[in-house]
Amino acid sequence: MPMGTSQRYRALTRDLMWDPKTVNTKKIYPLVEAEGIRLKDPSKWEDPFRMTFNQYVKIQSEKDQLHHAVRTAFEANYGHTRVIDGRWFEGVKAFAVAVQPAEYAAHRLMAYIGRNIPIEAIRFATFNQAIDELRHAQIEIKHYADMSKYYDGLHAYAQTNENLWFNTVPKSFFDDALTAGPFESLIAISFSFEYVFTNILFLPFASSAAAVGDEHFVSVGKSVQSDESRHMALGMSALRMLLEEDDRNVPLIQSWIDKWYWRAYRIFSVISTLVDYYPRVRPISWKKAFEIYVEEQVINGLFKDLARYGIRPPRNFEDSVKEKEHYSHATMRILEHYKHANYFRGFRLQPDDYEWLSNEYPSTFDRYYAPFFRRMDDHVMAVASPGLPAVCAVCQIPVEFPDPDHPERxxxxxxxxxxxxxxxCSPGCKQIFVEEPHKYVQWWWPAESYLNGEFGNSLEDMFKYFGFAPEEANEYYSSRDYHRWLKYRQQLGLDKQYGSIVTD
Structure with missing residues (x-):
């Protein structure tokens, strides 16, 4: 007898589970009880997308075909020369270090969650998401492989991704999640990272890519974000399921939301600069994107609905709202301080940059940040912060953020x-440490290890460890990459520049 749709879905997903006959279930899934989560009847929980594997493969195959068609056309027509300003690709390099390793770590994390949660629908959804994350990592690496033909910093991409000090920030986040229990990891990634912040990751940055003419990255953003809708649905439905299973789950879940909101927020600090600084044309500011995607949709929308379960907005969320006026500028200032040790470059701000930033941030940019960037414009090759930075023991970002209530402090x-x-770097990270100090006391910092002699005895040894050379760092408009980009354009008859470029 032919199966109905619901029967077929159950046969292709739910019936893949089995009940052990000779081994205690708690021995197979020991981490569930260790976390303290109470499960009464999780079998009733359903994947909101109700997707079978053959449907998943068909959809992903079609998306891959569309994306690779765009990628092939972009590469064949030297699309990188048609962007408004080549400094955009320095931002893409930053994205490469910050986001691509996170995609691969998320692939491992989803496999870990699926293995350790005894709920059929969650296991199947995380299995699909693990493949998603691996696919995202692969299409992003393919993009960087093409960029490496033309631009500095990417010739030893795997080594750089593994060793560069900058990458300790996403590493610390995902290592923290991988060493948590499976349900906490699910809240960390599928809810706090995916549901709360993923829109602000891909939508504004992909819009910026379209505005500057990087059609390839637009395609990457669209292909990835279309998967994120499923990931967000998994996070939201899993959260509701756990809240509805047992009232005793509520305080535990609240503590996870408190922690992972701030951890996810801090890892997105570099995205704020990629929205506000690296594009020469910006469709939206970080502040406005934060107001739309986090304040309106999540804090003022979702958490009002979750209040009926006894869930309040995340601890420290008010600090993130205050910090929206400062976040991208403070982060860019950190990157500018240490541009001599990153494989993506900072750059001299142009007159139109100052105008746009001043208009978007009238109460903060001119007063607190423009003077610093003007000083850096006069000394583009200067090392703004001699020595090594003090680093936050939780998020591993240099502790150079201003107090949003007193920005001069x-x-x-x-x-x-x-x-x-x-x-x-902040009260949010301090509170996380105080609650779980054992997770953060053993953190490793490449710059500190350099001082201890782990990389050798010279600065050259450290750059060799990182996988790039000193001349691939520092300031963009005085770099060989900028002059190469101009030559590419001249050879293709694209001599016109966007506005005026100040280089002297």
């Missing part, structure tokens, strides 16, 4: 543990 926090003083 640093927001640096301190906590003692086992006789040692630890530093933090």
């Amino acid at each position: 640093p927001w640096t926090q301190y906590a003692e543990h086992n006789g040692k003083t630890h530093m933090f």
